[in-house]
Amino acid sequence: xxxxxxxxxxxxxxxxxxxxxxxxxxxxxxxxxxxxxxxxxxxxxxxxxxxxxxxxxxxxxxxxxxxxxxxxxxxxxxxxxxxxxxxxxxxxxxxxxxxxxxxxxxxxxxxxxxxxxxxxxxxxxxxxxxxxxxxxxxxxxxxxxxxxxxxxxxxxxxxxxxxxxxxxxxxxxxxxxxxxxxxxxxxxxxxxxxxxxxxxxxxxxxxxxxxxxxxxxxxxxxxxxxxxxxxxxxxxxxxxxxxxxxxxxxxxxxxxxxxxxxxxxxxxxxxxxxxxxxxxxxxxxxxxxxxxxxxxxxxxxxxxxxxxxxxxxxxxxxxxxxxxxxxxxxxxxxxxxxxxxxxxxxxxxxxxxxxxxxxxxxxxxxxxxxxxxxxxxxxxxxxxxxxxxxxxxxxxx
Amino acid sequence: xxxxxxxxxxxxxxxxxxxxxxxxxxxxxxxxxxxxxxxxxxxxxxxxxxxxxxxxxxxxxxxxxxxxxxxxxxxxxxxxxxxxxxxxxxxxxxxxxxxxxxxxxxxxxxxxxxxxxxxxxxxxxxxxxxxxxxxxxxxxxxxxxxxxxxxxxxxxxxxxxxxxxxxxxxxxxxxxxxxxxxxxxxxxxxxxxxxxxxxxxxxxxxxxxxxxxxxxxxxxxxxxxxxxxxxxxxxxxxxxxxxxxxxxxxxxxxxxxxxxxxxxxxxxxxxxxxxxxxxxxxxxxxxxxxxxxxxxxxxxxxxxxxxxxxxxxxxxxxxxxxxxxxxxxxxxxxxxxxxxxxxxxxxxxxxxxxxxxxxxxxxxxxxxxxxxxxxxxxxxxxxxxxxxxxxxxxxxxxxxxxxxxxxxxxxxxxxxxxxxxxxxxxxxxxxxxxxxxxxxxxxxxxxxxxxxxxxxxxxxxxxxxxxxxxxxxxxxxxxxxxxxxxxxxxxxxxxxxxxxxxxxxxxxxxxxxxxxxxxxxxxxxxxxxxx
Numbered sequence: 016x017x018x019x020x021x022x023x024x025x026x027x028x029x030x031x032x033x034x035x036x037x038x039x040x041x042x043x044x045x046x047x048x049x050x051x052x053x054x055x056x057x058x059x060x061x062x063x064x065x066x067x068x069x070x071x072x073x074x075x076x077x078x079x080x081x082x083x084x085x086x087x088x089x090x091x092x093x094x095x096x097x098x099x100x101x102x103x104x105x106x107x108x109x110x111x112x113x114x115x116x117x118x119x120x121x122x123x124x125x126x127x128x129x130x131x132x133x134x135x136x137x138x139x140x141x142x143x144x145x146x147x148x149x150x151x152x153x154x155x156x157x158x159x160x161x162x163x164x165x166x167x168x169x170x171x172x173x174x175x176x177x178x179x180x181x182x183x184x185x186x187x188x189x190x191x192x193x194x195x196x197x198x199x200x201x202x203x204x205x206x207x208x209x210x211x212x213x214x215x216x217x218x219x220x221x222x223x224x225x226x227x228x229x230x231x232x233x234x235x236x237x238x239x240x241x242x243x244x245x246x247x248x249x250x251x252x253x254x255x256x257x258x259x260x261x262x263x264x265x266x267x268x269x270x271x272x273x274x275x276x277x278x279x280x281x282x283x284x285x286x287x288x289x290x291x292x293x294x295x296x297x298x299x300x301x302x303x304x305x306x307x308x309x310x311x312x313x314x315x316x317x318x319x320x321x322x323x324x325x326x327x328x329x330x331x332x333x334x335x336x337x338x339x340x341x342x343x344x345x346x347x348x349x350x351x352x353x354x355x356x357x358x359x360x361x362x363x364x365x366x367x368x369x370x371x372x373x374x375x376x377x378x379x380x381x382x383x384x385x386x387x388x389x390x391x392x393x394x395x396x397x398x399x400x401x402x403x404x405x406x407x408x409x410x411x412x
Numbered sequence: 413x414x415x416x417x418x419x420x421x422x423x424x425x426x427x428x429x430x431x432x433x434x435x436x437x438x439x440x441x442x443x444x445x446x447x448x449x450x451x452x453x454x455x456x457x458x459x460x461x462x463x464x465x466x467x468x469x470x471x472x473x474x475x476x477x478x479x480x481x482x483x484x485x486x487x488x489x490x491x492x493x494x495x496x497x498x499x500x501x502x503x504x505x506x507x508x509x510x511x512x513x514x515x516x517x518x519x520x521x522x523x524x525x526x527x528x529x530x531x532x533x534x535x536x537x538x539x540x541x542x543x544x545x546x547x548x549x550x551x552x553x554x555x556x557x558x559x560x561x562x563x564x565x566x567x568x569x570x571x572x573x574x575x576x577x578x579x580x581x582x583x584x585x586x587x588x589x590x591x592x593x594x595x596x597x598x599x600x601x602x603x604x605x606x607x608x609x610x611x612x613x614x615x616x617x618x619x620x621x622x623x624x625x626x627x628x629x630x631x632x633x634x635x636x637x638x639x640x641x642x643x644x645x646x647x648x649x650x651x652x653x654x655x656x657x658x659x660x661x662x663x664x665x666x667x668x669x670x671x672x673x674x675x676x677x678x679x680x681x682x683x684x685x686x687x688x689x690x691x692x693x694x695x696x697x698x699x700x701x702x703x704x705x706x707x708x709x710x711x712x713x714x715x716x717x718x719x720x721x722x723x724x725x726x727x728x729x730x731x732x733x734x735x736x737x738x739x740x741x742x743x744x745x746x747x748x749x750x751x752x753x754x755x756x757x758x759x760x761x762x763x764x765x766x767x768x769x770x771x772x773x774x775x776x777x778x779x780x781x782x783x784x785x786x787x788x789x790x791x792x793x794x795x796x797x798x799x800x801x802x803x804x805x806x807x808x809x810x811x812x813x814x815x816x817x818x819x820x821x822x823x824x825x826x827x828x829x830x831x832x833x834x835x836x837x838x839x840x841x842x843x844x845x846x847x848x849x850x851x852x853x854x855x856x857x858x859x860x861x862x863x864x865x866x867x868x869x870x871x872x873x874x875x876x877x878x879x880x881x882x883x884x885x886x887x888x889x890x891x892x893x894x895x896x897x898x899x900x901x902x903x904x905x906x907x908x909x910x911x912x913x914x915x916x917x918x919x920x921x922x923x924x925x926x927x928x929x930x931x932x933x934x935x936x937x938x939x940x941x942x943x
Contacts, residue, residue: 121594
């Protein structure tokens, strides 16, 4: 919340503060003797800036800065490896995350290291271990972000009341000095409502996030999805178009393409989809793995090209076998008419215990294709119970 | 970006641990010398001058809680058992959580830097007013009491060799960059000590780098600096105190004033005793403690400008229900009652910021005191002084922690129960039969207990000119011993003649003897801020 006299958004103010800090700290990493604390902060600010803007090129630059700092022995290794682990996590390089946690002295046993370890468990499908990990670190370090981690797990496992309670507690930990974090938690609460068909409640949380931290593209992106889910396609398109000017991410272009399709504008849809696909492939070609999931999704649902979808879904599942990648491979196999494989994989995803309308819808379709009409109807009913609007526009998160 | 939950997407990996307006520094409290119109008590709560001296953080709420009572009974002199001690804690608990209800002064500051001051649950009722900051003002209560007020920037009234203190407890963040991921590497597992330990290269004074650990301290030859934390082991394996070629020990303190030239923000009040209690003749002890609270994120959004009614009618009687609702919007961050109650005795753990309600810490207090005793006790003995701590004649400080109170208690029994002698009788301005205080009474509960029949010098309150850091160390002296024909007392370690004859370098009292700026002899007493 900015004072009324300041026309800048909270996002702009924070970005400028980080830029100022980076500029002031630059000398400390360029001039000998190097001030370790300042040098670490300098690298961290790079990471912060990249996270704030959501810009992949900046994240890659931050990664280079972190790697250089580690190589040159600037700053405490544990802190730098923690940064590196977080970057690797963002990029879905889970094996690297594990290696980073081992490389940083004492990092694996530290509170942030333990939280990341639990995140890894979650990503690698060890849900019970993840739950225990989160609960244990919360016991020792009751921070908003650890509470939010556990809330997310509970939400996925269908314990909506438990998730809401934890989000409540997470927000209670946050003070007026952490409005961006508060906005982020509000967004998660909004997503929880949206995925349960409670659109008005989602609006309340998204508006709250916007008031808490103005000018945040992440809020706009969630609002654009919600508009789409409510069938307000033109408004959603307008917001995505604005968003893409600020943050030209391919997944936004894919969402825009889907909205144009829904609006009955195939040419616009085609252009957006092609731009999205080109960027996904460019990332994969240059060694990036974080868009595998989107590629599988894109080929399955936009192109309906089962073989390509299976190819990318398999690559993704090699990195992290969890309900999400299993469902993606199942859906891709379904598109490729490999119904037996699809059935096996969707059953694996379902065995995770995750309760998700989209997952149940996919299970229904796959079971139907395999001749299991009874199960199919049951899954459709389960999907509708969670979210009556499960077939509406949604983005992949 | 990623199909997973990622709170760190909002880049909260390293919390920015900046100096915060929530960081309370000191609570001073003493009877005013100005008795015109009746007795008054001066209370000053000081905290970090963020965003700057005289300008307040609008997300903060400060509370000063006050309760007046007759002098508290303590365990019988001859019953220094653990059982009696726990009974004493129970009595306090019953009192503070039961019938005793503190009055309170609540302060918030708005965007225009005007302070809203709420007086809550005083005998004359509750009321509120809006005042300008950085001005000496008088607030008139509905019952006709005049309360002097100053809310603004001042010189930091604390004078202390903070670097020396941190060296004495081997507090790494003062000397090293401690990685964020090594939260447990703060007080290193090295004996606490007043004298340098032979081979303790992690903390011993480095003559080639005299400003090491003095970062941000004015008056040094350089800005000071920290070192990188070495890979380890972060321990000490020696067996003696360090001595120079002349056989002198090296003091961990230098007497340098690390608060030199620094400003703070403060809430300073001079309150008639008759406003605090209906029975000023009976309630001679004014207990007070301060708290800082920060607005919760969810409530920041709801913040609306002060209602015009408040501005037009500054004197508004408060609705108690509304006030409780107000406090629920904030989160307690820090408390302050006794100096060093948190830093020295509670290891600065956030979850131990309990203020007056620190009874549950009583077992921890005993164990922590024993831990400190194993450090400071042998140091005192090495200097040829008598200590109140039972360290089995250990020739050197020992790093020892306790998990059981029953093991720690016999070591600290004397330290806990001994009366702390005053250097002379000047503290007892009334000449009444006022018992001396023991550390036990001073630190549990964590309140500044101002005795209105004394000058309010520590521990009968806390006056600005009190060198409390050194007085704190005196707890570990044996108050039954003599020095130059006089019983040990709270000011002994401030006595230059003691150090002149001690086998130690530098020959100085541990902390500076006076503030860097003269205090005022009139309200608001704290000196003008540095420009």
